[in-house]
Amino acid sequence: MQTPAGVRRRATLTGTAVSVLLIVAIVLGSRLLRDFDSALLPYAVATVFLAFGVAYRYTVWVSAPGARRLFTQGRRSFFSVANFRRAPTALPKMIVTYLGFQKFLGARSHARWAAHQLIFWGCVLAALITFPLTWGWFTFTSSTGAGPGYEMRIWGFKILGFDSLNIVGWLMFHGLDIAAVLVIPGASYFLWRRMKDRGAGTGQRFAYDLVPLIALIVISVTGLLLTFSSIFLHGGGYAFLAILHMVAVVFTLIYIPFGKFFHIVQRPAAVGMQLFKYTSRTKDEQALACRRCQEPIDTAPYVENLRGTMRDLKLDFDAWAEYCPRCKRVLRGNAYLTHVKKGF
Numbered sequence: 001m002q003t004p005a006g007v008r009r010r011a012t013l014t015g016t017a018v019s020v021l022l023i024v025a026i027v028l029g030s031r032l033l034r035d036f037d038s039a040l041l042p043y044a045v046a047t048v049f050l051a052f053g054v055a056y057r058y059t060v061w062v063s064a065p066g067a068r069r070l071f072t073q074g075r076r077s078f079f080s081v082a083n084f085r086r087a088p089t090a091l092p093k094m095i096v097t098y099l100g101f102q103k104f105l106g107a108r109s110h111a112r113w114a115a116h117q118l119i120f121w122g123c124v125l126a127a128l129i130t131f132p133l134t135w136g137w138f139t140f141t142s143s144t145g146a147g148p149g150y151e152m153r154i155w156g157f158k159i160l161g162f163d164s165l166n167i168v169g170w171l172m173f174h175g176l177d178i179a180a181v182l183v184i185p186g187a188s189y190f191l192w193r194r195m196k197d198r199g200a201g202t203g204q205r206f207a208y209d210l211v212p213l214i215a216l217i218v219i220s221v222t223g224l225l226l227t228f229s230s231i232f233l234h235g236g237g238y239a240f241l242a243i244l245h246m247v248a249v250v251f252t253l254i255y256i257p258f259g260k261f262f263h264i265v266q267r268p269a270a271v272g273m274q275l276f277k278y279t280s281r282t283k284d285e286q287a288l289a290c291r292r293c294q295e296p297i298d299t300a301p302y303v304e305n306l307r308g309t310m311r312d313l314k315l316d317f318d319a320w321a322e323y324c325p326r327c328k329r330v331l332r333g334n335a336y337l338t339h340v341k342k343g344f
Helices: 005-029 038-063 065-078 081-086 090-100 110-135 167-173 175-196 206-232 238-258 260-282 300-312 318-322 325-339
Strands: 138-142 149-154 157-163 287-289 296-299
Touching: 005 038, 005 110, 038 065, 038 110, 038 238, 038 260, 065 260, 065 300, 090 260, 110 138, 110 175, 110 206, 149 167, 157 167, 167 175, 175 206, 206 238, 206 260, 238 260, 260 300, 287 300, 296 300, 300 318
Parallel strands: none
Antiparallel strands: 138 149, 149 157, 287 296
């Protein structure tokens, strides 16, 4: 379905505003570009495109009826004083379990959960290091001229000093290598699963499902090879690897808003809906029973919210929200036998 022109205009304006704000933050955060490394310019430009794409896509997404209802209800639950008084630990708990450790994935498969955790924490670590360095917000300077003493500064202010030859210094200078070591096995597992598992391969698209995994592996492997080249090859092949690594990173950053990686941006909005479900249950709301088997489905406010979303989308089966998943499958199978054919 084509996005309305008004939504596209609003999304373009939002994306432009966010990009301009990021450029201003880069200039100010790098102390008027004094701490900005010109060699990292392609990465910085890519982050500006990333900011525009995320803001544009998010605005379009929130403008859709289903997402708008999800976002609105989640925002109300998030900023509700009554919810905070009723369950003050609910929001921090959901941020940790739903966003941080993704416990919902563990219920499906322990292997998938472990692989996703490796990718998630590897990418978080890489982002926390890469983005501030790219923008010139972080700097590492030698405090003794030739080392091994170094100082880490943020926006020009000294945060800590460390010895590059001890464990702290090693961790400081090899944080991205650690991130790569985390990401490679996680991305490789999902890539292997999509290539081998018939269920996972059903309906998958190369650009949407496989390219993100390949990009993560290429970024991680080339990053490790850069370290290998500088330590063991005296810089042999470093220039070629640096260009290859840069191209992979820039491509991935620009790809994030328009591919599967966009779920990274969408997921926090779902926390509000999870909070809505949780607080509805703590209000002693009576659970709505399935029309067919009378088993409890969820609270009446949550089911009504789901029905409202279906009505917003002009779907003519919103009453199905009052059936449990098992009964939905049974009714769908009976309908197939009745109206299509018996047997297979």
